[in-house]
Amino acid sequence: MYKIYGPAASRVFRCIWTLCETGDQFEHIHLNLNKGEAQSNSFLLKNPMGKVPVLEVENQFIFESGAICHFICQRARKKIDLIGEEGSLFRANVDKWLFFALSELEQPLWNIRKHTLIYPEDIRCEKIILSANIDFTRALNTLKTSLDGNYLISDTFSLADIFIAQTLFWAKEVAEIEADLSFFSPYLKGLKEREGFPNIKNYLPKK
Numbered sequence: 001m002y003k004i005y006g007p008a009a010s011r012v013f014r015c016i017w018t019l020c021e022t023g024d025q026f027e028h029i030h031l032n033l034n035k036g037e038a039q040s041n042s043f044l045l046k047n048p049m050g051k052v053p054v055l056e057v058e059n060q061f062i063f064e065s066g067a068i069c070h071f072i073c074q075r076a077r078k079k080i081d082l083i084g085e086e087g088s089l090f091r092a093n094v095d096k097w098l099f100f101a102l103s104e105l106e107q108p109l110w111n112i113r114k115h116t117l118i119y120p121e122d123i124r125c126e127k128i129i130l131s132a133n134i135d136f137t138r139a140l141n142t143l144k145t146s147l148d149g150n151y152l153i154s155d156t157f158s159l160a161d162i163f164i165a166q167t168l169f170w171a172k173e174v175a176e177i178e179a180d181l182s183f184f185s186p187y188l189k190g191l192k193e194r195e196g197f198p199n200i201k202n203y204l205p206k207k
Contacts, residue, residue: 002019002025002056003027003056004056004068005043005046005056009200010033012065013166014053014069014162014163016200017162017197020197022073030203070083083159097163098160098163100142100143101160106170107135108133112177114128136179137178137179143164143184165187165188
């Protein structure tokens, strides 16, 4: 059984969603980042960067959400194929959107978060927010030209949809983002209606 570490309201949600779609059994282990639980000695043995998510499988630890979800999907292909056959154009297109999500779409959001919440105030830069909005809008416009159906690739649900959608969900929570996300509302609504879409409330710590 898999173990996935980190708060669900983060990139960890990508992994939870992937596992719910594949139907694999897993245990979710919440970490309180505000209390420094990802910086503990025990967790740093799992990921020396002290970041989430981390996947534990067969006494080994995998970090980086792209690597984690790709691995899960490769193992689950006989049950449900979310990435396509290796060497196929479908796989290439899935990887294209995964890399796009990680390098183009989410990076402006991450920069905003670092310069509003994470970095000490004396090294934050307000102009980063301006440039991040430019970068995010450019990436968003690219995405708009490619989304003409229920899903990103050949009208077939894939891991690419999980990564793109989770990043858009994140963007909706970032007050500093100025781009209009309403274009993507039907797309996100359809994904939320999937049987495999997890209810995040089930993975939040109990109060």
